[in-house]
Amino acid sequence: MDLILWRHAEAHEHPDPLLGRQGDGKDLARRLTPRGEKQAARMAAWLDRQLPAAARVLTSPAQRTEQTALALGRKYKVCEVLAPGGDPLALLELVQWPHGKLPVVVVGHQPTLGQVISRLLGLSEVDCPVKKGAVWWFRQRERDGAVQTVLVTVQTPELL
Incomplete structure (x- = not known):
């Protein structure tokens, strides 16, 4: 199984930095900056060349993650489990790691993605x-009777 973790691209700051919190309505409504739109487009172009057509794309309900996923130009599913502050174990269960059959792209947030990594x-x-905007690509495989988790690549928009 391949699991591709894609952090949303650069977004505008929370409008209430002192009173707001991760996952509140204003946080979920945050959109990508112009720089973030470019980051998402650059990473999406690279990802689209690498991903098989059957890959599933899952995203958080936050605007910035949906905008990031839209750059890929593929169908995606919004999953509440992937909202800001989500549980890393719930993410792994959602994608059926490591037993899923299809590659899965998860567009999400810190710190959840970092905790999964x-x-x-x-x-x-x-x-x-x-x-922000980076992709971490993992693969579960069996080699010589042992199951291995392999880090296939880490890509950032600036290096593409």
């Missing part, structure tokens, strides 16, 4: 930093 890589830290 730390878990998959067996890092001692709970959270792994993920740059």
Whole structure:
């Protein structure tokens, strides 16, 4: 199984930085900046060339993640489990890691994506930093009778 974790591209800041919180209505309504739109388009063009047609695309209900996914030009499904502040184990269950049959692209948020990455890589830290607009591509495979999680690539929009 392939699991592609895509952090949303750069978005406008929360309009109430002192009173607002992650996942509130104003947070969910935040949109991409012009720079974020370019980041999403650049990463989407690269991803579209790499992904098989049957890949599933799942996104958080936040505007910025939907905008990021729209750049890919494929159908996507909005999943409440992927909302800001989501549970990394719930994300893995949603995508059926590691037993799913199709590649899955998850467009989501920090710190959830970083927590999933730390878990998959067996890092001692709970959270792994993920740059805005970046993709982390994992593959579960069996080699010589042992199941392995392989980090296939990490891409950032600036390096494409």
